[in-house]
Amino acid sequence: MTEIFGVPTQALFGQLLIGLINGSFYALLSLGLAVIFGLLNIINFTHGAQYMMGAFVAWFLLNQAGLSYWWALVLAPLTVAVFGMIIERTMLKQLYKLDHLYGLLLTFGLALIIHGLFRNQYGSSGMPYAIPAQLAGGQNLGFMFLPNYRAWVIVFSLVVCLSTWFVIEKTKLGSYLRAATENPELVRAFGINVPRMITLTYGFGVGLAALAGVMAAPIYSVNPLMGSDLIIVVFAVVVIGGMGSIMGSIVTGFGLGVIEGLTKVFYPEASNTVIFIIMAIVLMFRPAGLFGTQK
Amino acid sequence: MALRKLALAASVALAMGPAHAQISDGIIKIGVLNDQSSLYADIAGQGSAVAARMAVEDFGAAKKGMKVEVISADHQNKPEVGSSIARQWYDVDKVDVIVDVPTSSVALAINQVTREKNKAFLVSGAATSDLTGKACSPNTIHWTYDTWMLAHGTGSAIVKTGGKSWFFLTADYAFGHALERDTEEVVVKEGGKVLGKVRHPLNTQDFSSFLLQAQSSKAQIIGLANAGGDTINSIKQAAEFGIVGKGQNLAGMLVFISDIHALGLDKAQGLIFTETFYWDQNDRTRAFAKRFAPQYKGNMPTMVQAGVYSAVLHYLKAIEAAKTDDGPKVIAKMKELPTDDPLFGKGMVRKDGRKIHDAILVEVKKPSESKGPWDYYKIRSTIPAAQAFRPEKDGGCELVK
Numbered sequence: 001m002t003e004i005f006g007v008p009t010q011a012l013f014g015q016l017l018i019g020l021i022n023g024s025f026y027a028l029l030s031l032g033l034a035v036i037f038g039l040l041n042i043i044n045f046t047h048g049a050q051y052m053m054g055a056f057v058a059w060f061l062l063n064q065a066g067l068s069y070w071w072a073l074v075l076a077p078l079t080v081a082v083f084g085m086i087i088e089r090t091m092l093k094q095l096y097k098l099d100h101l102y103g104l105l106l107t108f109g110l111a112l113i114i115h116g117l118f119r120n121q122y123g124s125s126g127m128p129y130a131i132p133a134q135l136a137g138g139q140n141l142g143f144m145f146l147p148n149y150r151a152w153v154i155v156f157s158l159v160v161c162l163s164t165w166f167v168i169e170k171t172k173l174g175s176y177l178r179a180a181t182e183n184p185e186l187v188r189a190f191g192i193n194v195p196r197m198i199t200l201t202y203g204f205g206v207g208l209a210a211l212a213g214v215m216a217a218p219i220y221s222v223n224p225l226m227g228s229d230l231i232i233v234v235f236a237v238v239v240i241g242g243m244g245s246i247m248g249s250i251v252t253g254f255g256l257g258v259i260e261g262l263t264k265v266f267y268p269e270a271s272n273t274v275i276f277i278i279m280a281i282v283l284m285f286r287p288a289g290l291f292g293t294q295k
Numbered sequence: 296m297a298l299r300k301l302a303l304a305a306s307v308a309l310a311m312g313p314a315h316a317q318i319s320d321g322i323i324k325i326g327v328l329n330d331q332s333s334l335y336a337d338i339a340g341q342g343s344a345v346a347a348r349m350a351v352e353d354f355g356a357a358k359k360g361m362k363v364e365v366i367s368a369d370h371q372n373k374p375e376v377g378s379s380i381a382r383q384w385y386d387v388d389k390v391d392v393i394v395d396v397p398t399s400s401v402a403l404a405i406n407q408v409t410r411e412k413n414k415a416f417l418v419s420g421a422a423t424s425d426l427t428g429k430a431c432s433p434n435t436i437h438w439t440y441d442t443w444m445l446a447h448g449t450g451s452a453i454v455k456t457g458g459k460s461w462f463f464l465t466a467d468y469a470f471g472h473a474l475e476r477d478t479e480e481v482v483v484k485e486g487g488k489v490l491g492k493v494r495h496p497l498n499t500q501d502f503s504s505f506l507l508q509a510q511s512s513k514a515q516i517i518g519l520a521n522a523g524g525d526t527i528n529s530i531k532q533a534a535e536f537g538i539v540g541k542g543q544n545l546a547g548m549l550v551f552i553s554d555i556h557a558l559g560l561d562k563a564q565g566l567i568f569t570e571t572f573y574w575d576q577n578d579r580t581r582a583f584a585k586r587f588a589p590q591y592k593g594n595m596p597t598m599v600q601a602g603v604y605s606a607v608l609h610y611l612k613a614i615e616a617a618k619t620d621d622g623p624k625v626i627a628k629m630k631e632l633p634t635d636d637p638l639f640g641k642g643m644v645r646k647d648g649r650k651i652h653d654a655i656l657v658e659v660k661k662p663s664e665s666k667g668p669w670d671y672y673k674i675r676s677t678i679p680a681a682q683a684f685r686p687e688k689d690g691g692c693e694l695v696k
Contacts, residue, residue: 011511018503123594124336125527125557131535138537144507147535219535220500221527221557225333229500264495264504269467271504272496 014144015261021150023257024157030237030249032208038244045107048231049114050206053080054213059222069132076214077207084206118224126223161250236279242292317619322362326390331369334524335397337553339420342591343395343603350607377401385412391620399423399470409434415622419602423473427649431692438650439602443685446477448569454485462514463492466521474520490514502529522549551597555671560662572598579637595669605636647692654683
């Protein structure tokens with residue numbers, strides 16, 4: 001069998017694929033952050049908590065209402081988005097005129113509160129959530145066994161990411177949104193309800209986080225800690241991709257998933273720091289991130 | 296007359312006095328220090344503080360006129376955070392004893408601080424056998440379990456049933472390294488071999504990459520030298536990737552009942568591992584669990600929480616007998632008195648600070664065998680106290696030379 005740096009190529013293919021799967025979570029989460037930052041100029045630190053809430057809503061729906069994973073995929077993001085929009089309307093709205101830092105502090109504080117409440121109620125071990133029966137089992141690809149559910153995660157998150165990019169960058173609605181960020185006064189003069197558009201955008205970004213949470217539920221346990229671990233990595237992904245760049249966050253999300261996956265083969269001890277090393281290097285040479293433009 | 300009164304007063308003072316006079320500031324302060332917010336919070340966490348308070352109550356401290364206070368804090372699994380809390384507790388808050396402290400790296404740091412400050416340290420949560428080996432201290436007792444015990448209990452049972460080749464998934468810090476080292480020793484001694492190992496960072500979410508490496512090693516047994524959330528995710532994802540049932544089996548080297556509860560029986564069934572306590576072992580453990588659960592959101596106690604109860608109870612008995620709360624003197628008294636409590640039965644504390652009691656080899660029930668939540672284990676065998684732990688002479692502890 002051929003080998004690359006002492007690792008059989010077959011095993012390497014497996015690791016690349018797994019990297020892509022993890023990358024799809026990074027991409028979905030960093031996309032939501034990028035949308036919120038790009039259009040609202042808010043650094044949304046509650047993103048991890050909202051991701052966790054998505055998983056929990058899925059768990060409640062299954063255990064309290066008997067609604068399956070497929071229902072959760074629709075209902076959980078909507079529920080969490082409504083929660084997000086309430087926060088936007090009651091709290092974040094007051095901060096748009098102030099420095100970024102205030103929004104960051106508020107959302108960080110909210111994240112701590114939400115995490116604390118869930119942890120206090122549900123402990124740290126998490127709750128089981130089964131893979132939906134339609135996606136149980138897996139395919140033998142020759143070089144690895146690919147669980148059907150993981151294949152679904154890659155495909156579905158790619159579709160969601162690319163549609164989001166398309167809507168924001170290529171449609172009329174997207175152009176309104178982008179215009180509203182550049183010059184809200186002018187857009188309002190054209191008779192468009194800018195505050196409502198901003199609220200809905202925040203809701204959409206939060207919904208993406210919750211959607212990632214639902215997709216993560218069957219893989220990891222539904223756990224109050226799941227978001228606080230992930231959010232730091234996702235922020236690094238956004239910084240590397242360039243704050244606010246939609247395509248940048250998608251490409252870096254998948255790319256860093258793969259790099260992290262390979263680190264787990266060649267030097268596993270560094271697998272949780274490699275992303276931050278890359279972040280430091282990128283910031284040195286391109287302070288605005290790989291896909292960002294200096295404002 | 297006056298003389299007789301004086302003599303009487305003096306004798307009363309002699310009889311009653313020391314018990315109070317020797318307790319620093321008249322109050323015994325127990326500090327429960329553990330992970331309360333991250334992956335080990337359900338193993339120990341607030342449940343350990345509940346167990347410590349139950350021990351104070353059962354000891355009857357109030358009736359005996361002893362003032363005992365239990366406080367707790369979160370060390371966040373970071374040795375530097377743990378050490379600074381310990382210093383604050385010992386120097387400013389007048390804490391007499393620190394108990395629990397899961398996460399071996401933190402426990403080793405507290406072990407050092409306690410020795411410096413000459414206080415007492417009762418370890419229930421941490422696993423590394425070094426606490427009674429090269430890091431042993433006259434101020435420390437290691438109570439509930441350790442890596443040597445897990446390695447010999449689980450490791451040799453698995454090698455004997457045919458699991459000869461191993462691959463380790465190891466948490467990359469003091470605990471994982473110690474557990475891997477102790478298990479590898481057993482595997483090799485019993486005629487098995489270790490084909491490879493991979494070290495993952497503490498608190499990892501995705502294990503698929505590591506599991507794939509384990510799979511391609513073709514080892515019969517994938518040994519999980521990790522704990523808590525890391526073990527839960529390893530087992531869950533091994534099931535997802537169809538690793539079990541294709542000639543490979545998992546061996547959870549350290550598994551707690553809270554992990555099984557989180558995994559669910561369909562994923563955990565058939566796992567074999569070693570514990571020193573199971574709530575459904577006998578009438579006394581059941582009675583304890585029945586009192587414990589309502590105080591801790593309906594959860595049954597883990598062996599770590601049971602160990603905290605047992606350790607605090609014995610600590611208070613030793614203070615009563617020694618009539619002092621001076622750290623090393625109480626620890627010496629604890630080693631002198633035989634231990635006896637409802638959860639671990641009769642036992643003793645050795646010179647090296649190792650508390651010994653029976654261990655049990657358990658197997659997780661099939662969903663069809665379980666009567667409901669928390670009915671999870673079948674006890675396969677009991678390992679007698681004398682064999683369960685590392686012989687005193689093999690640890691290299693300076694206290695036994």
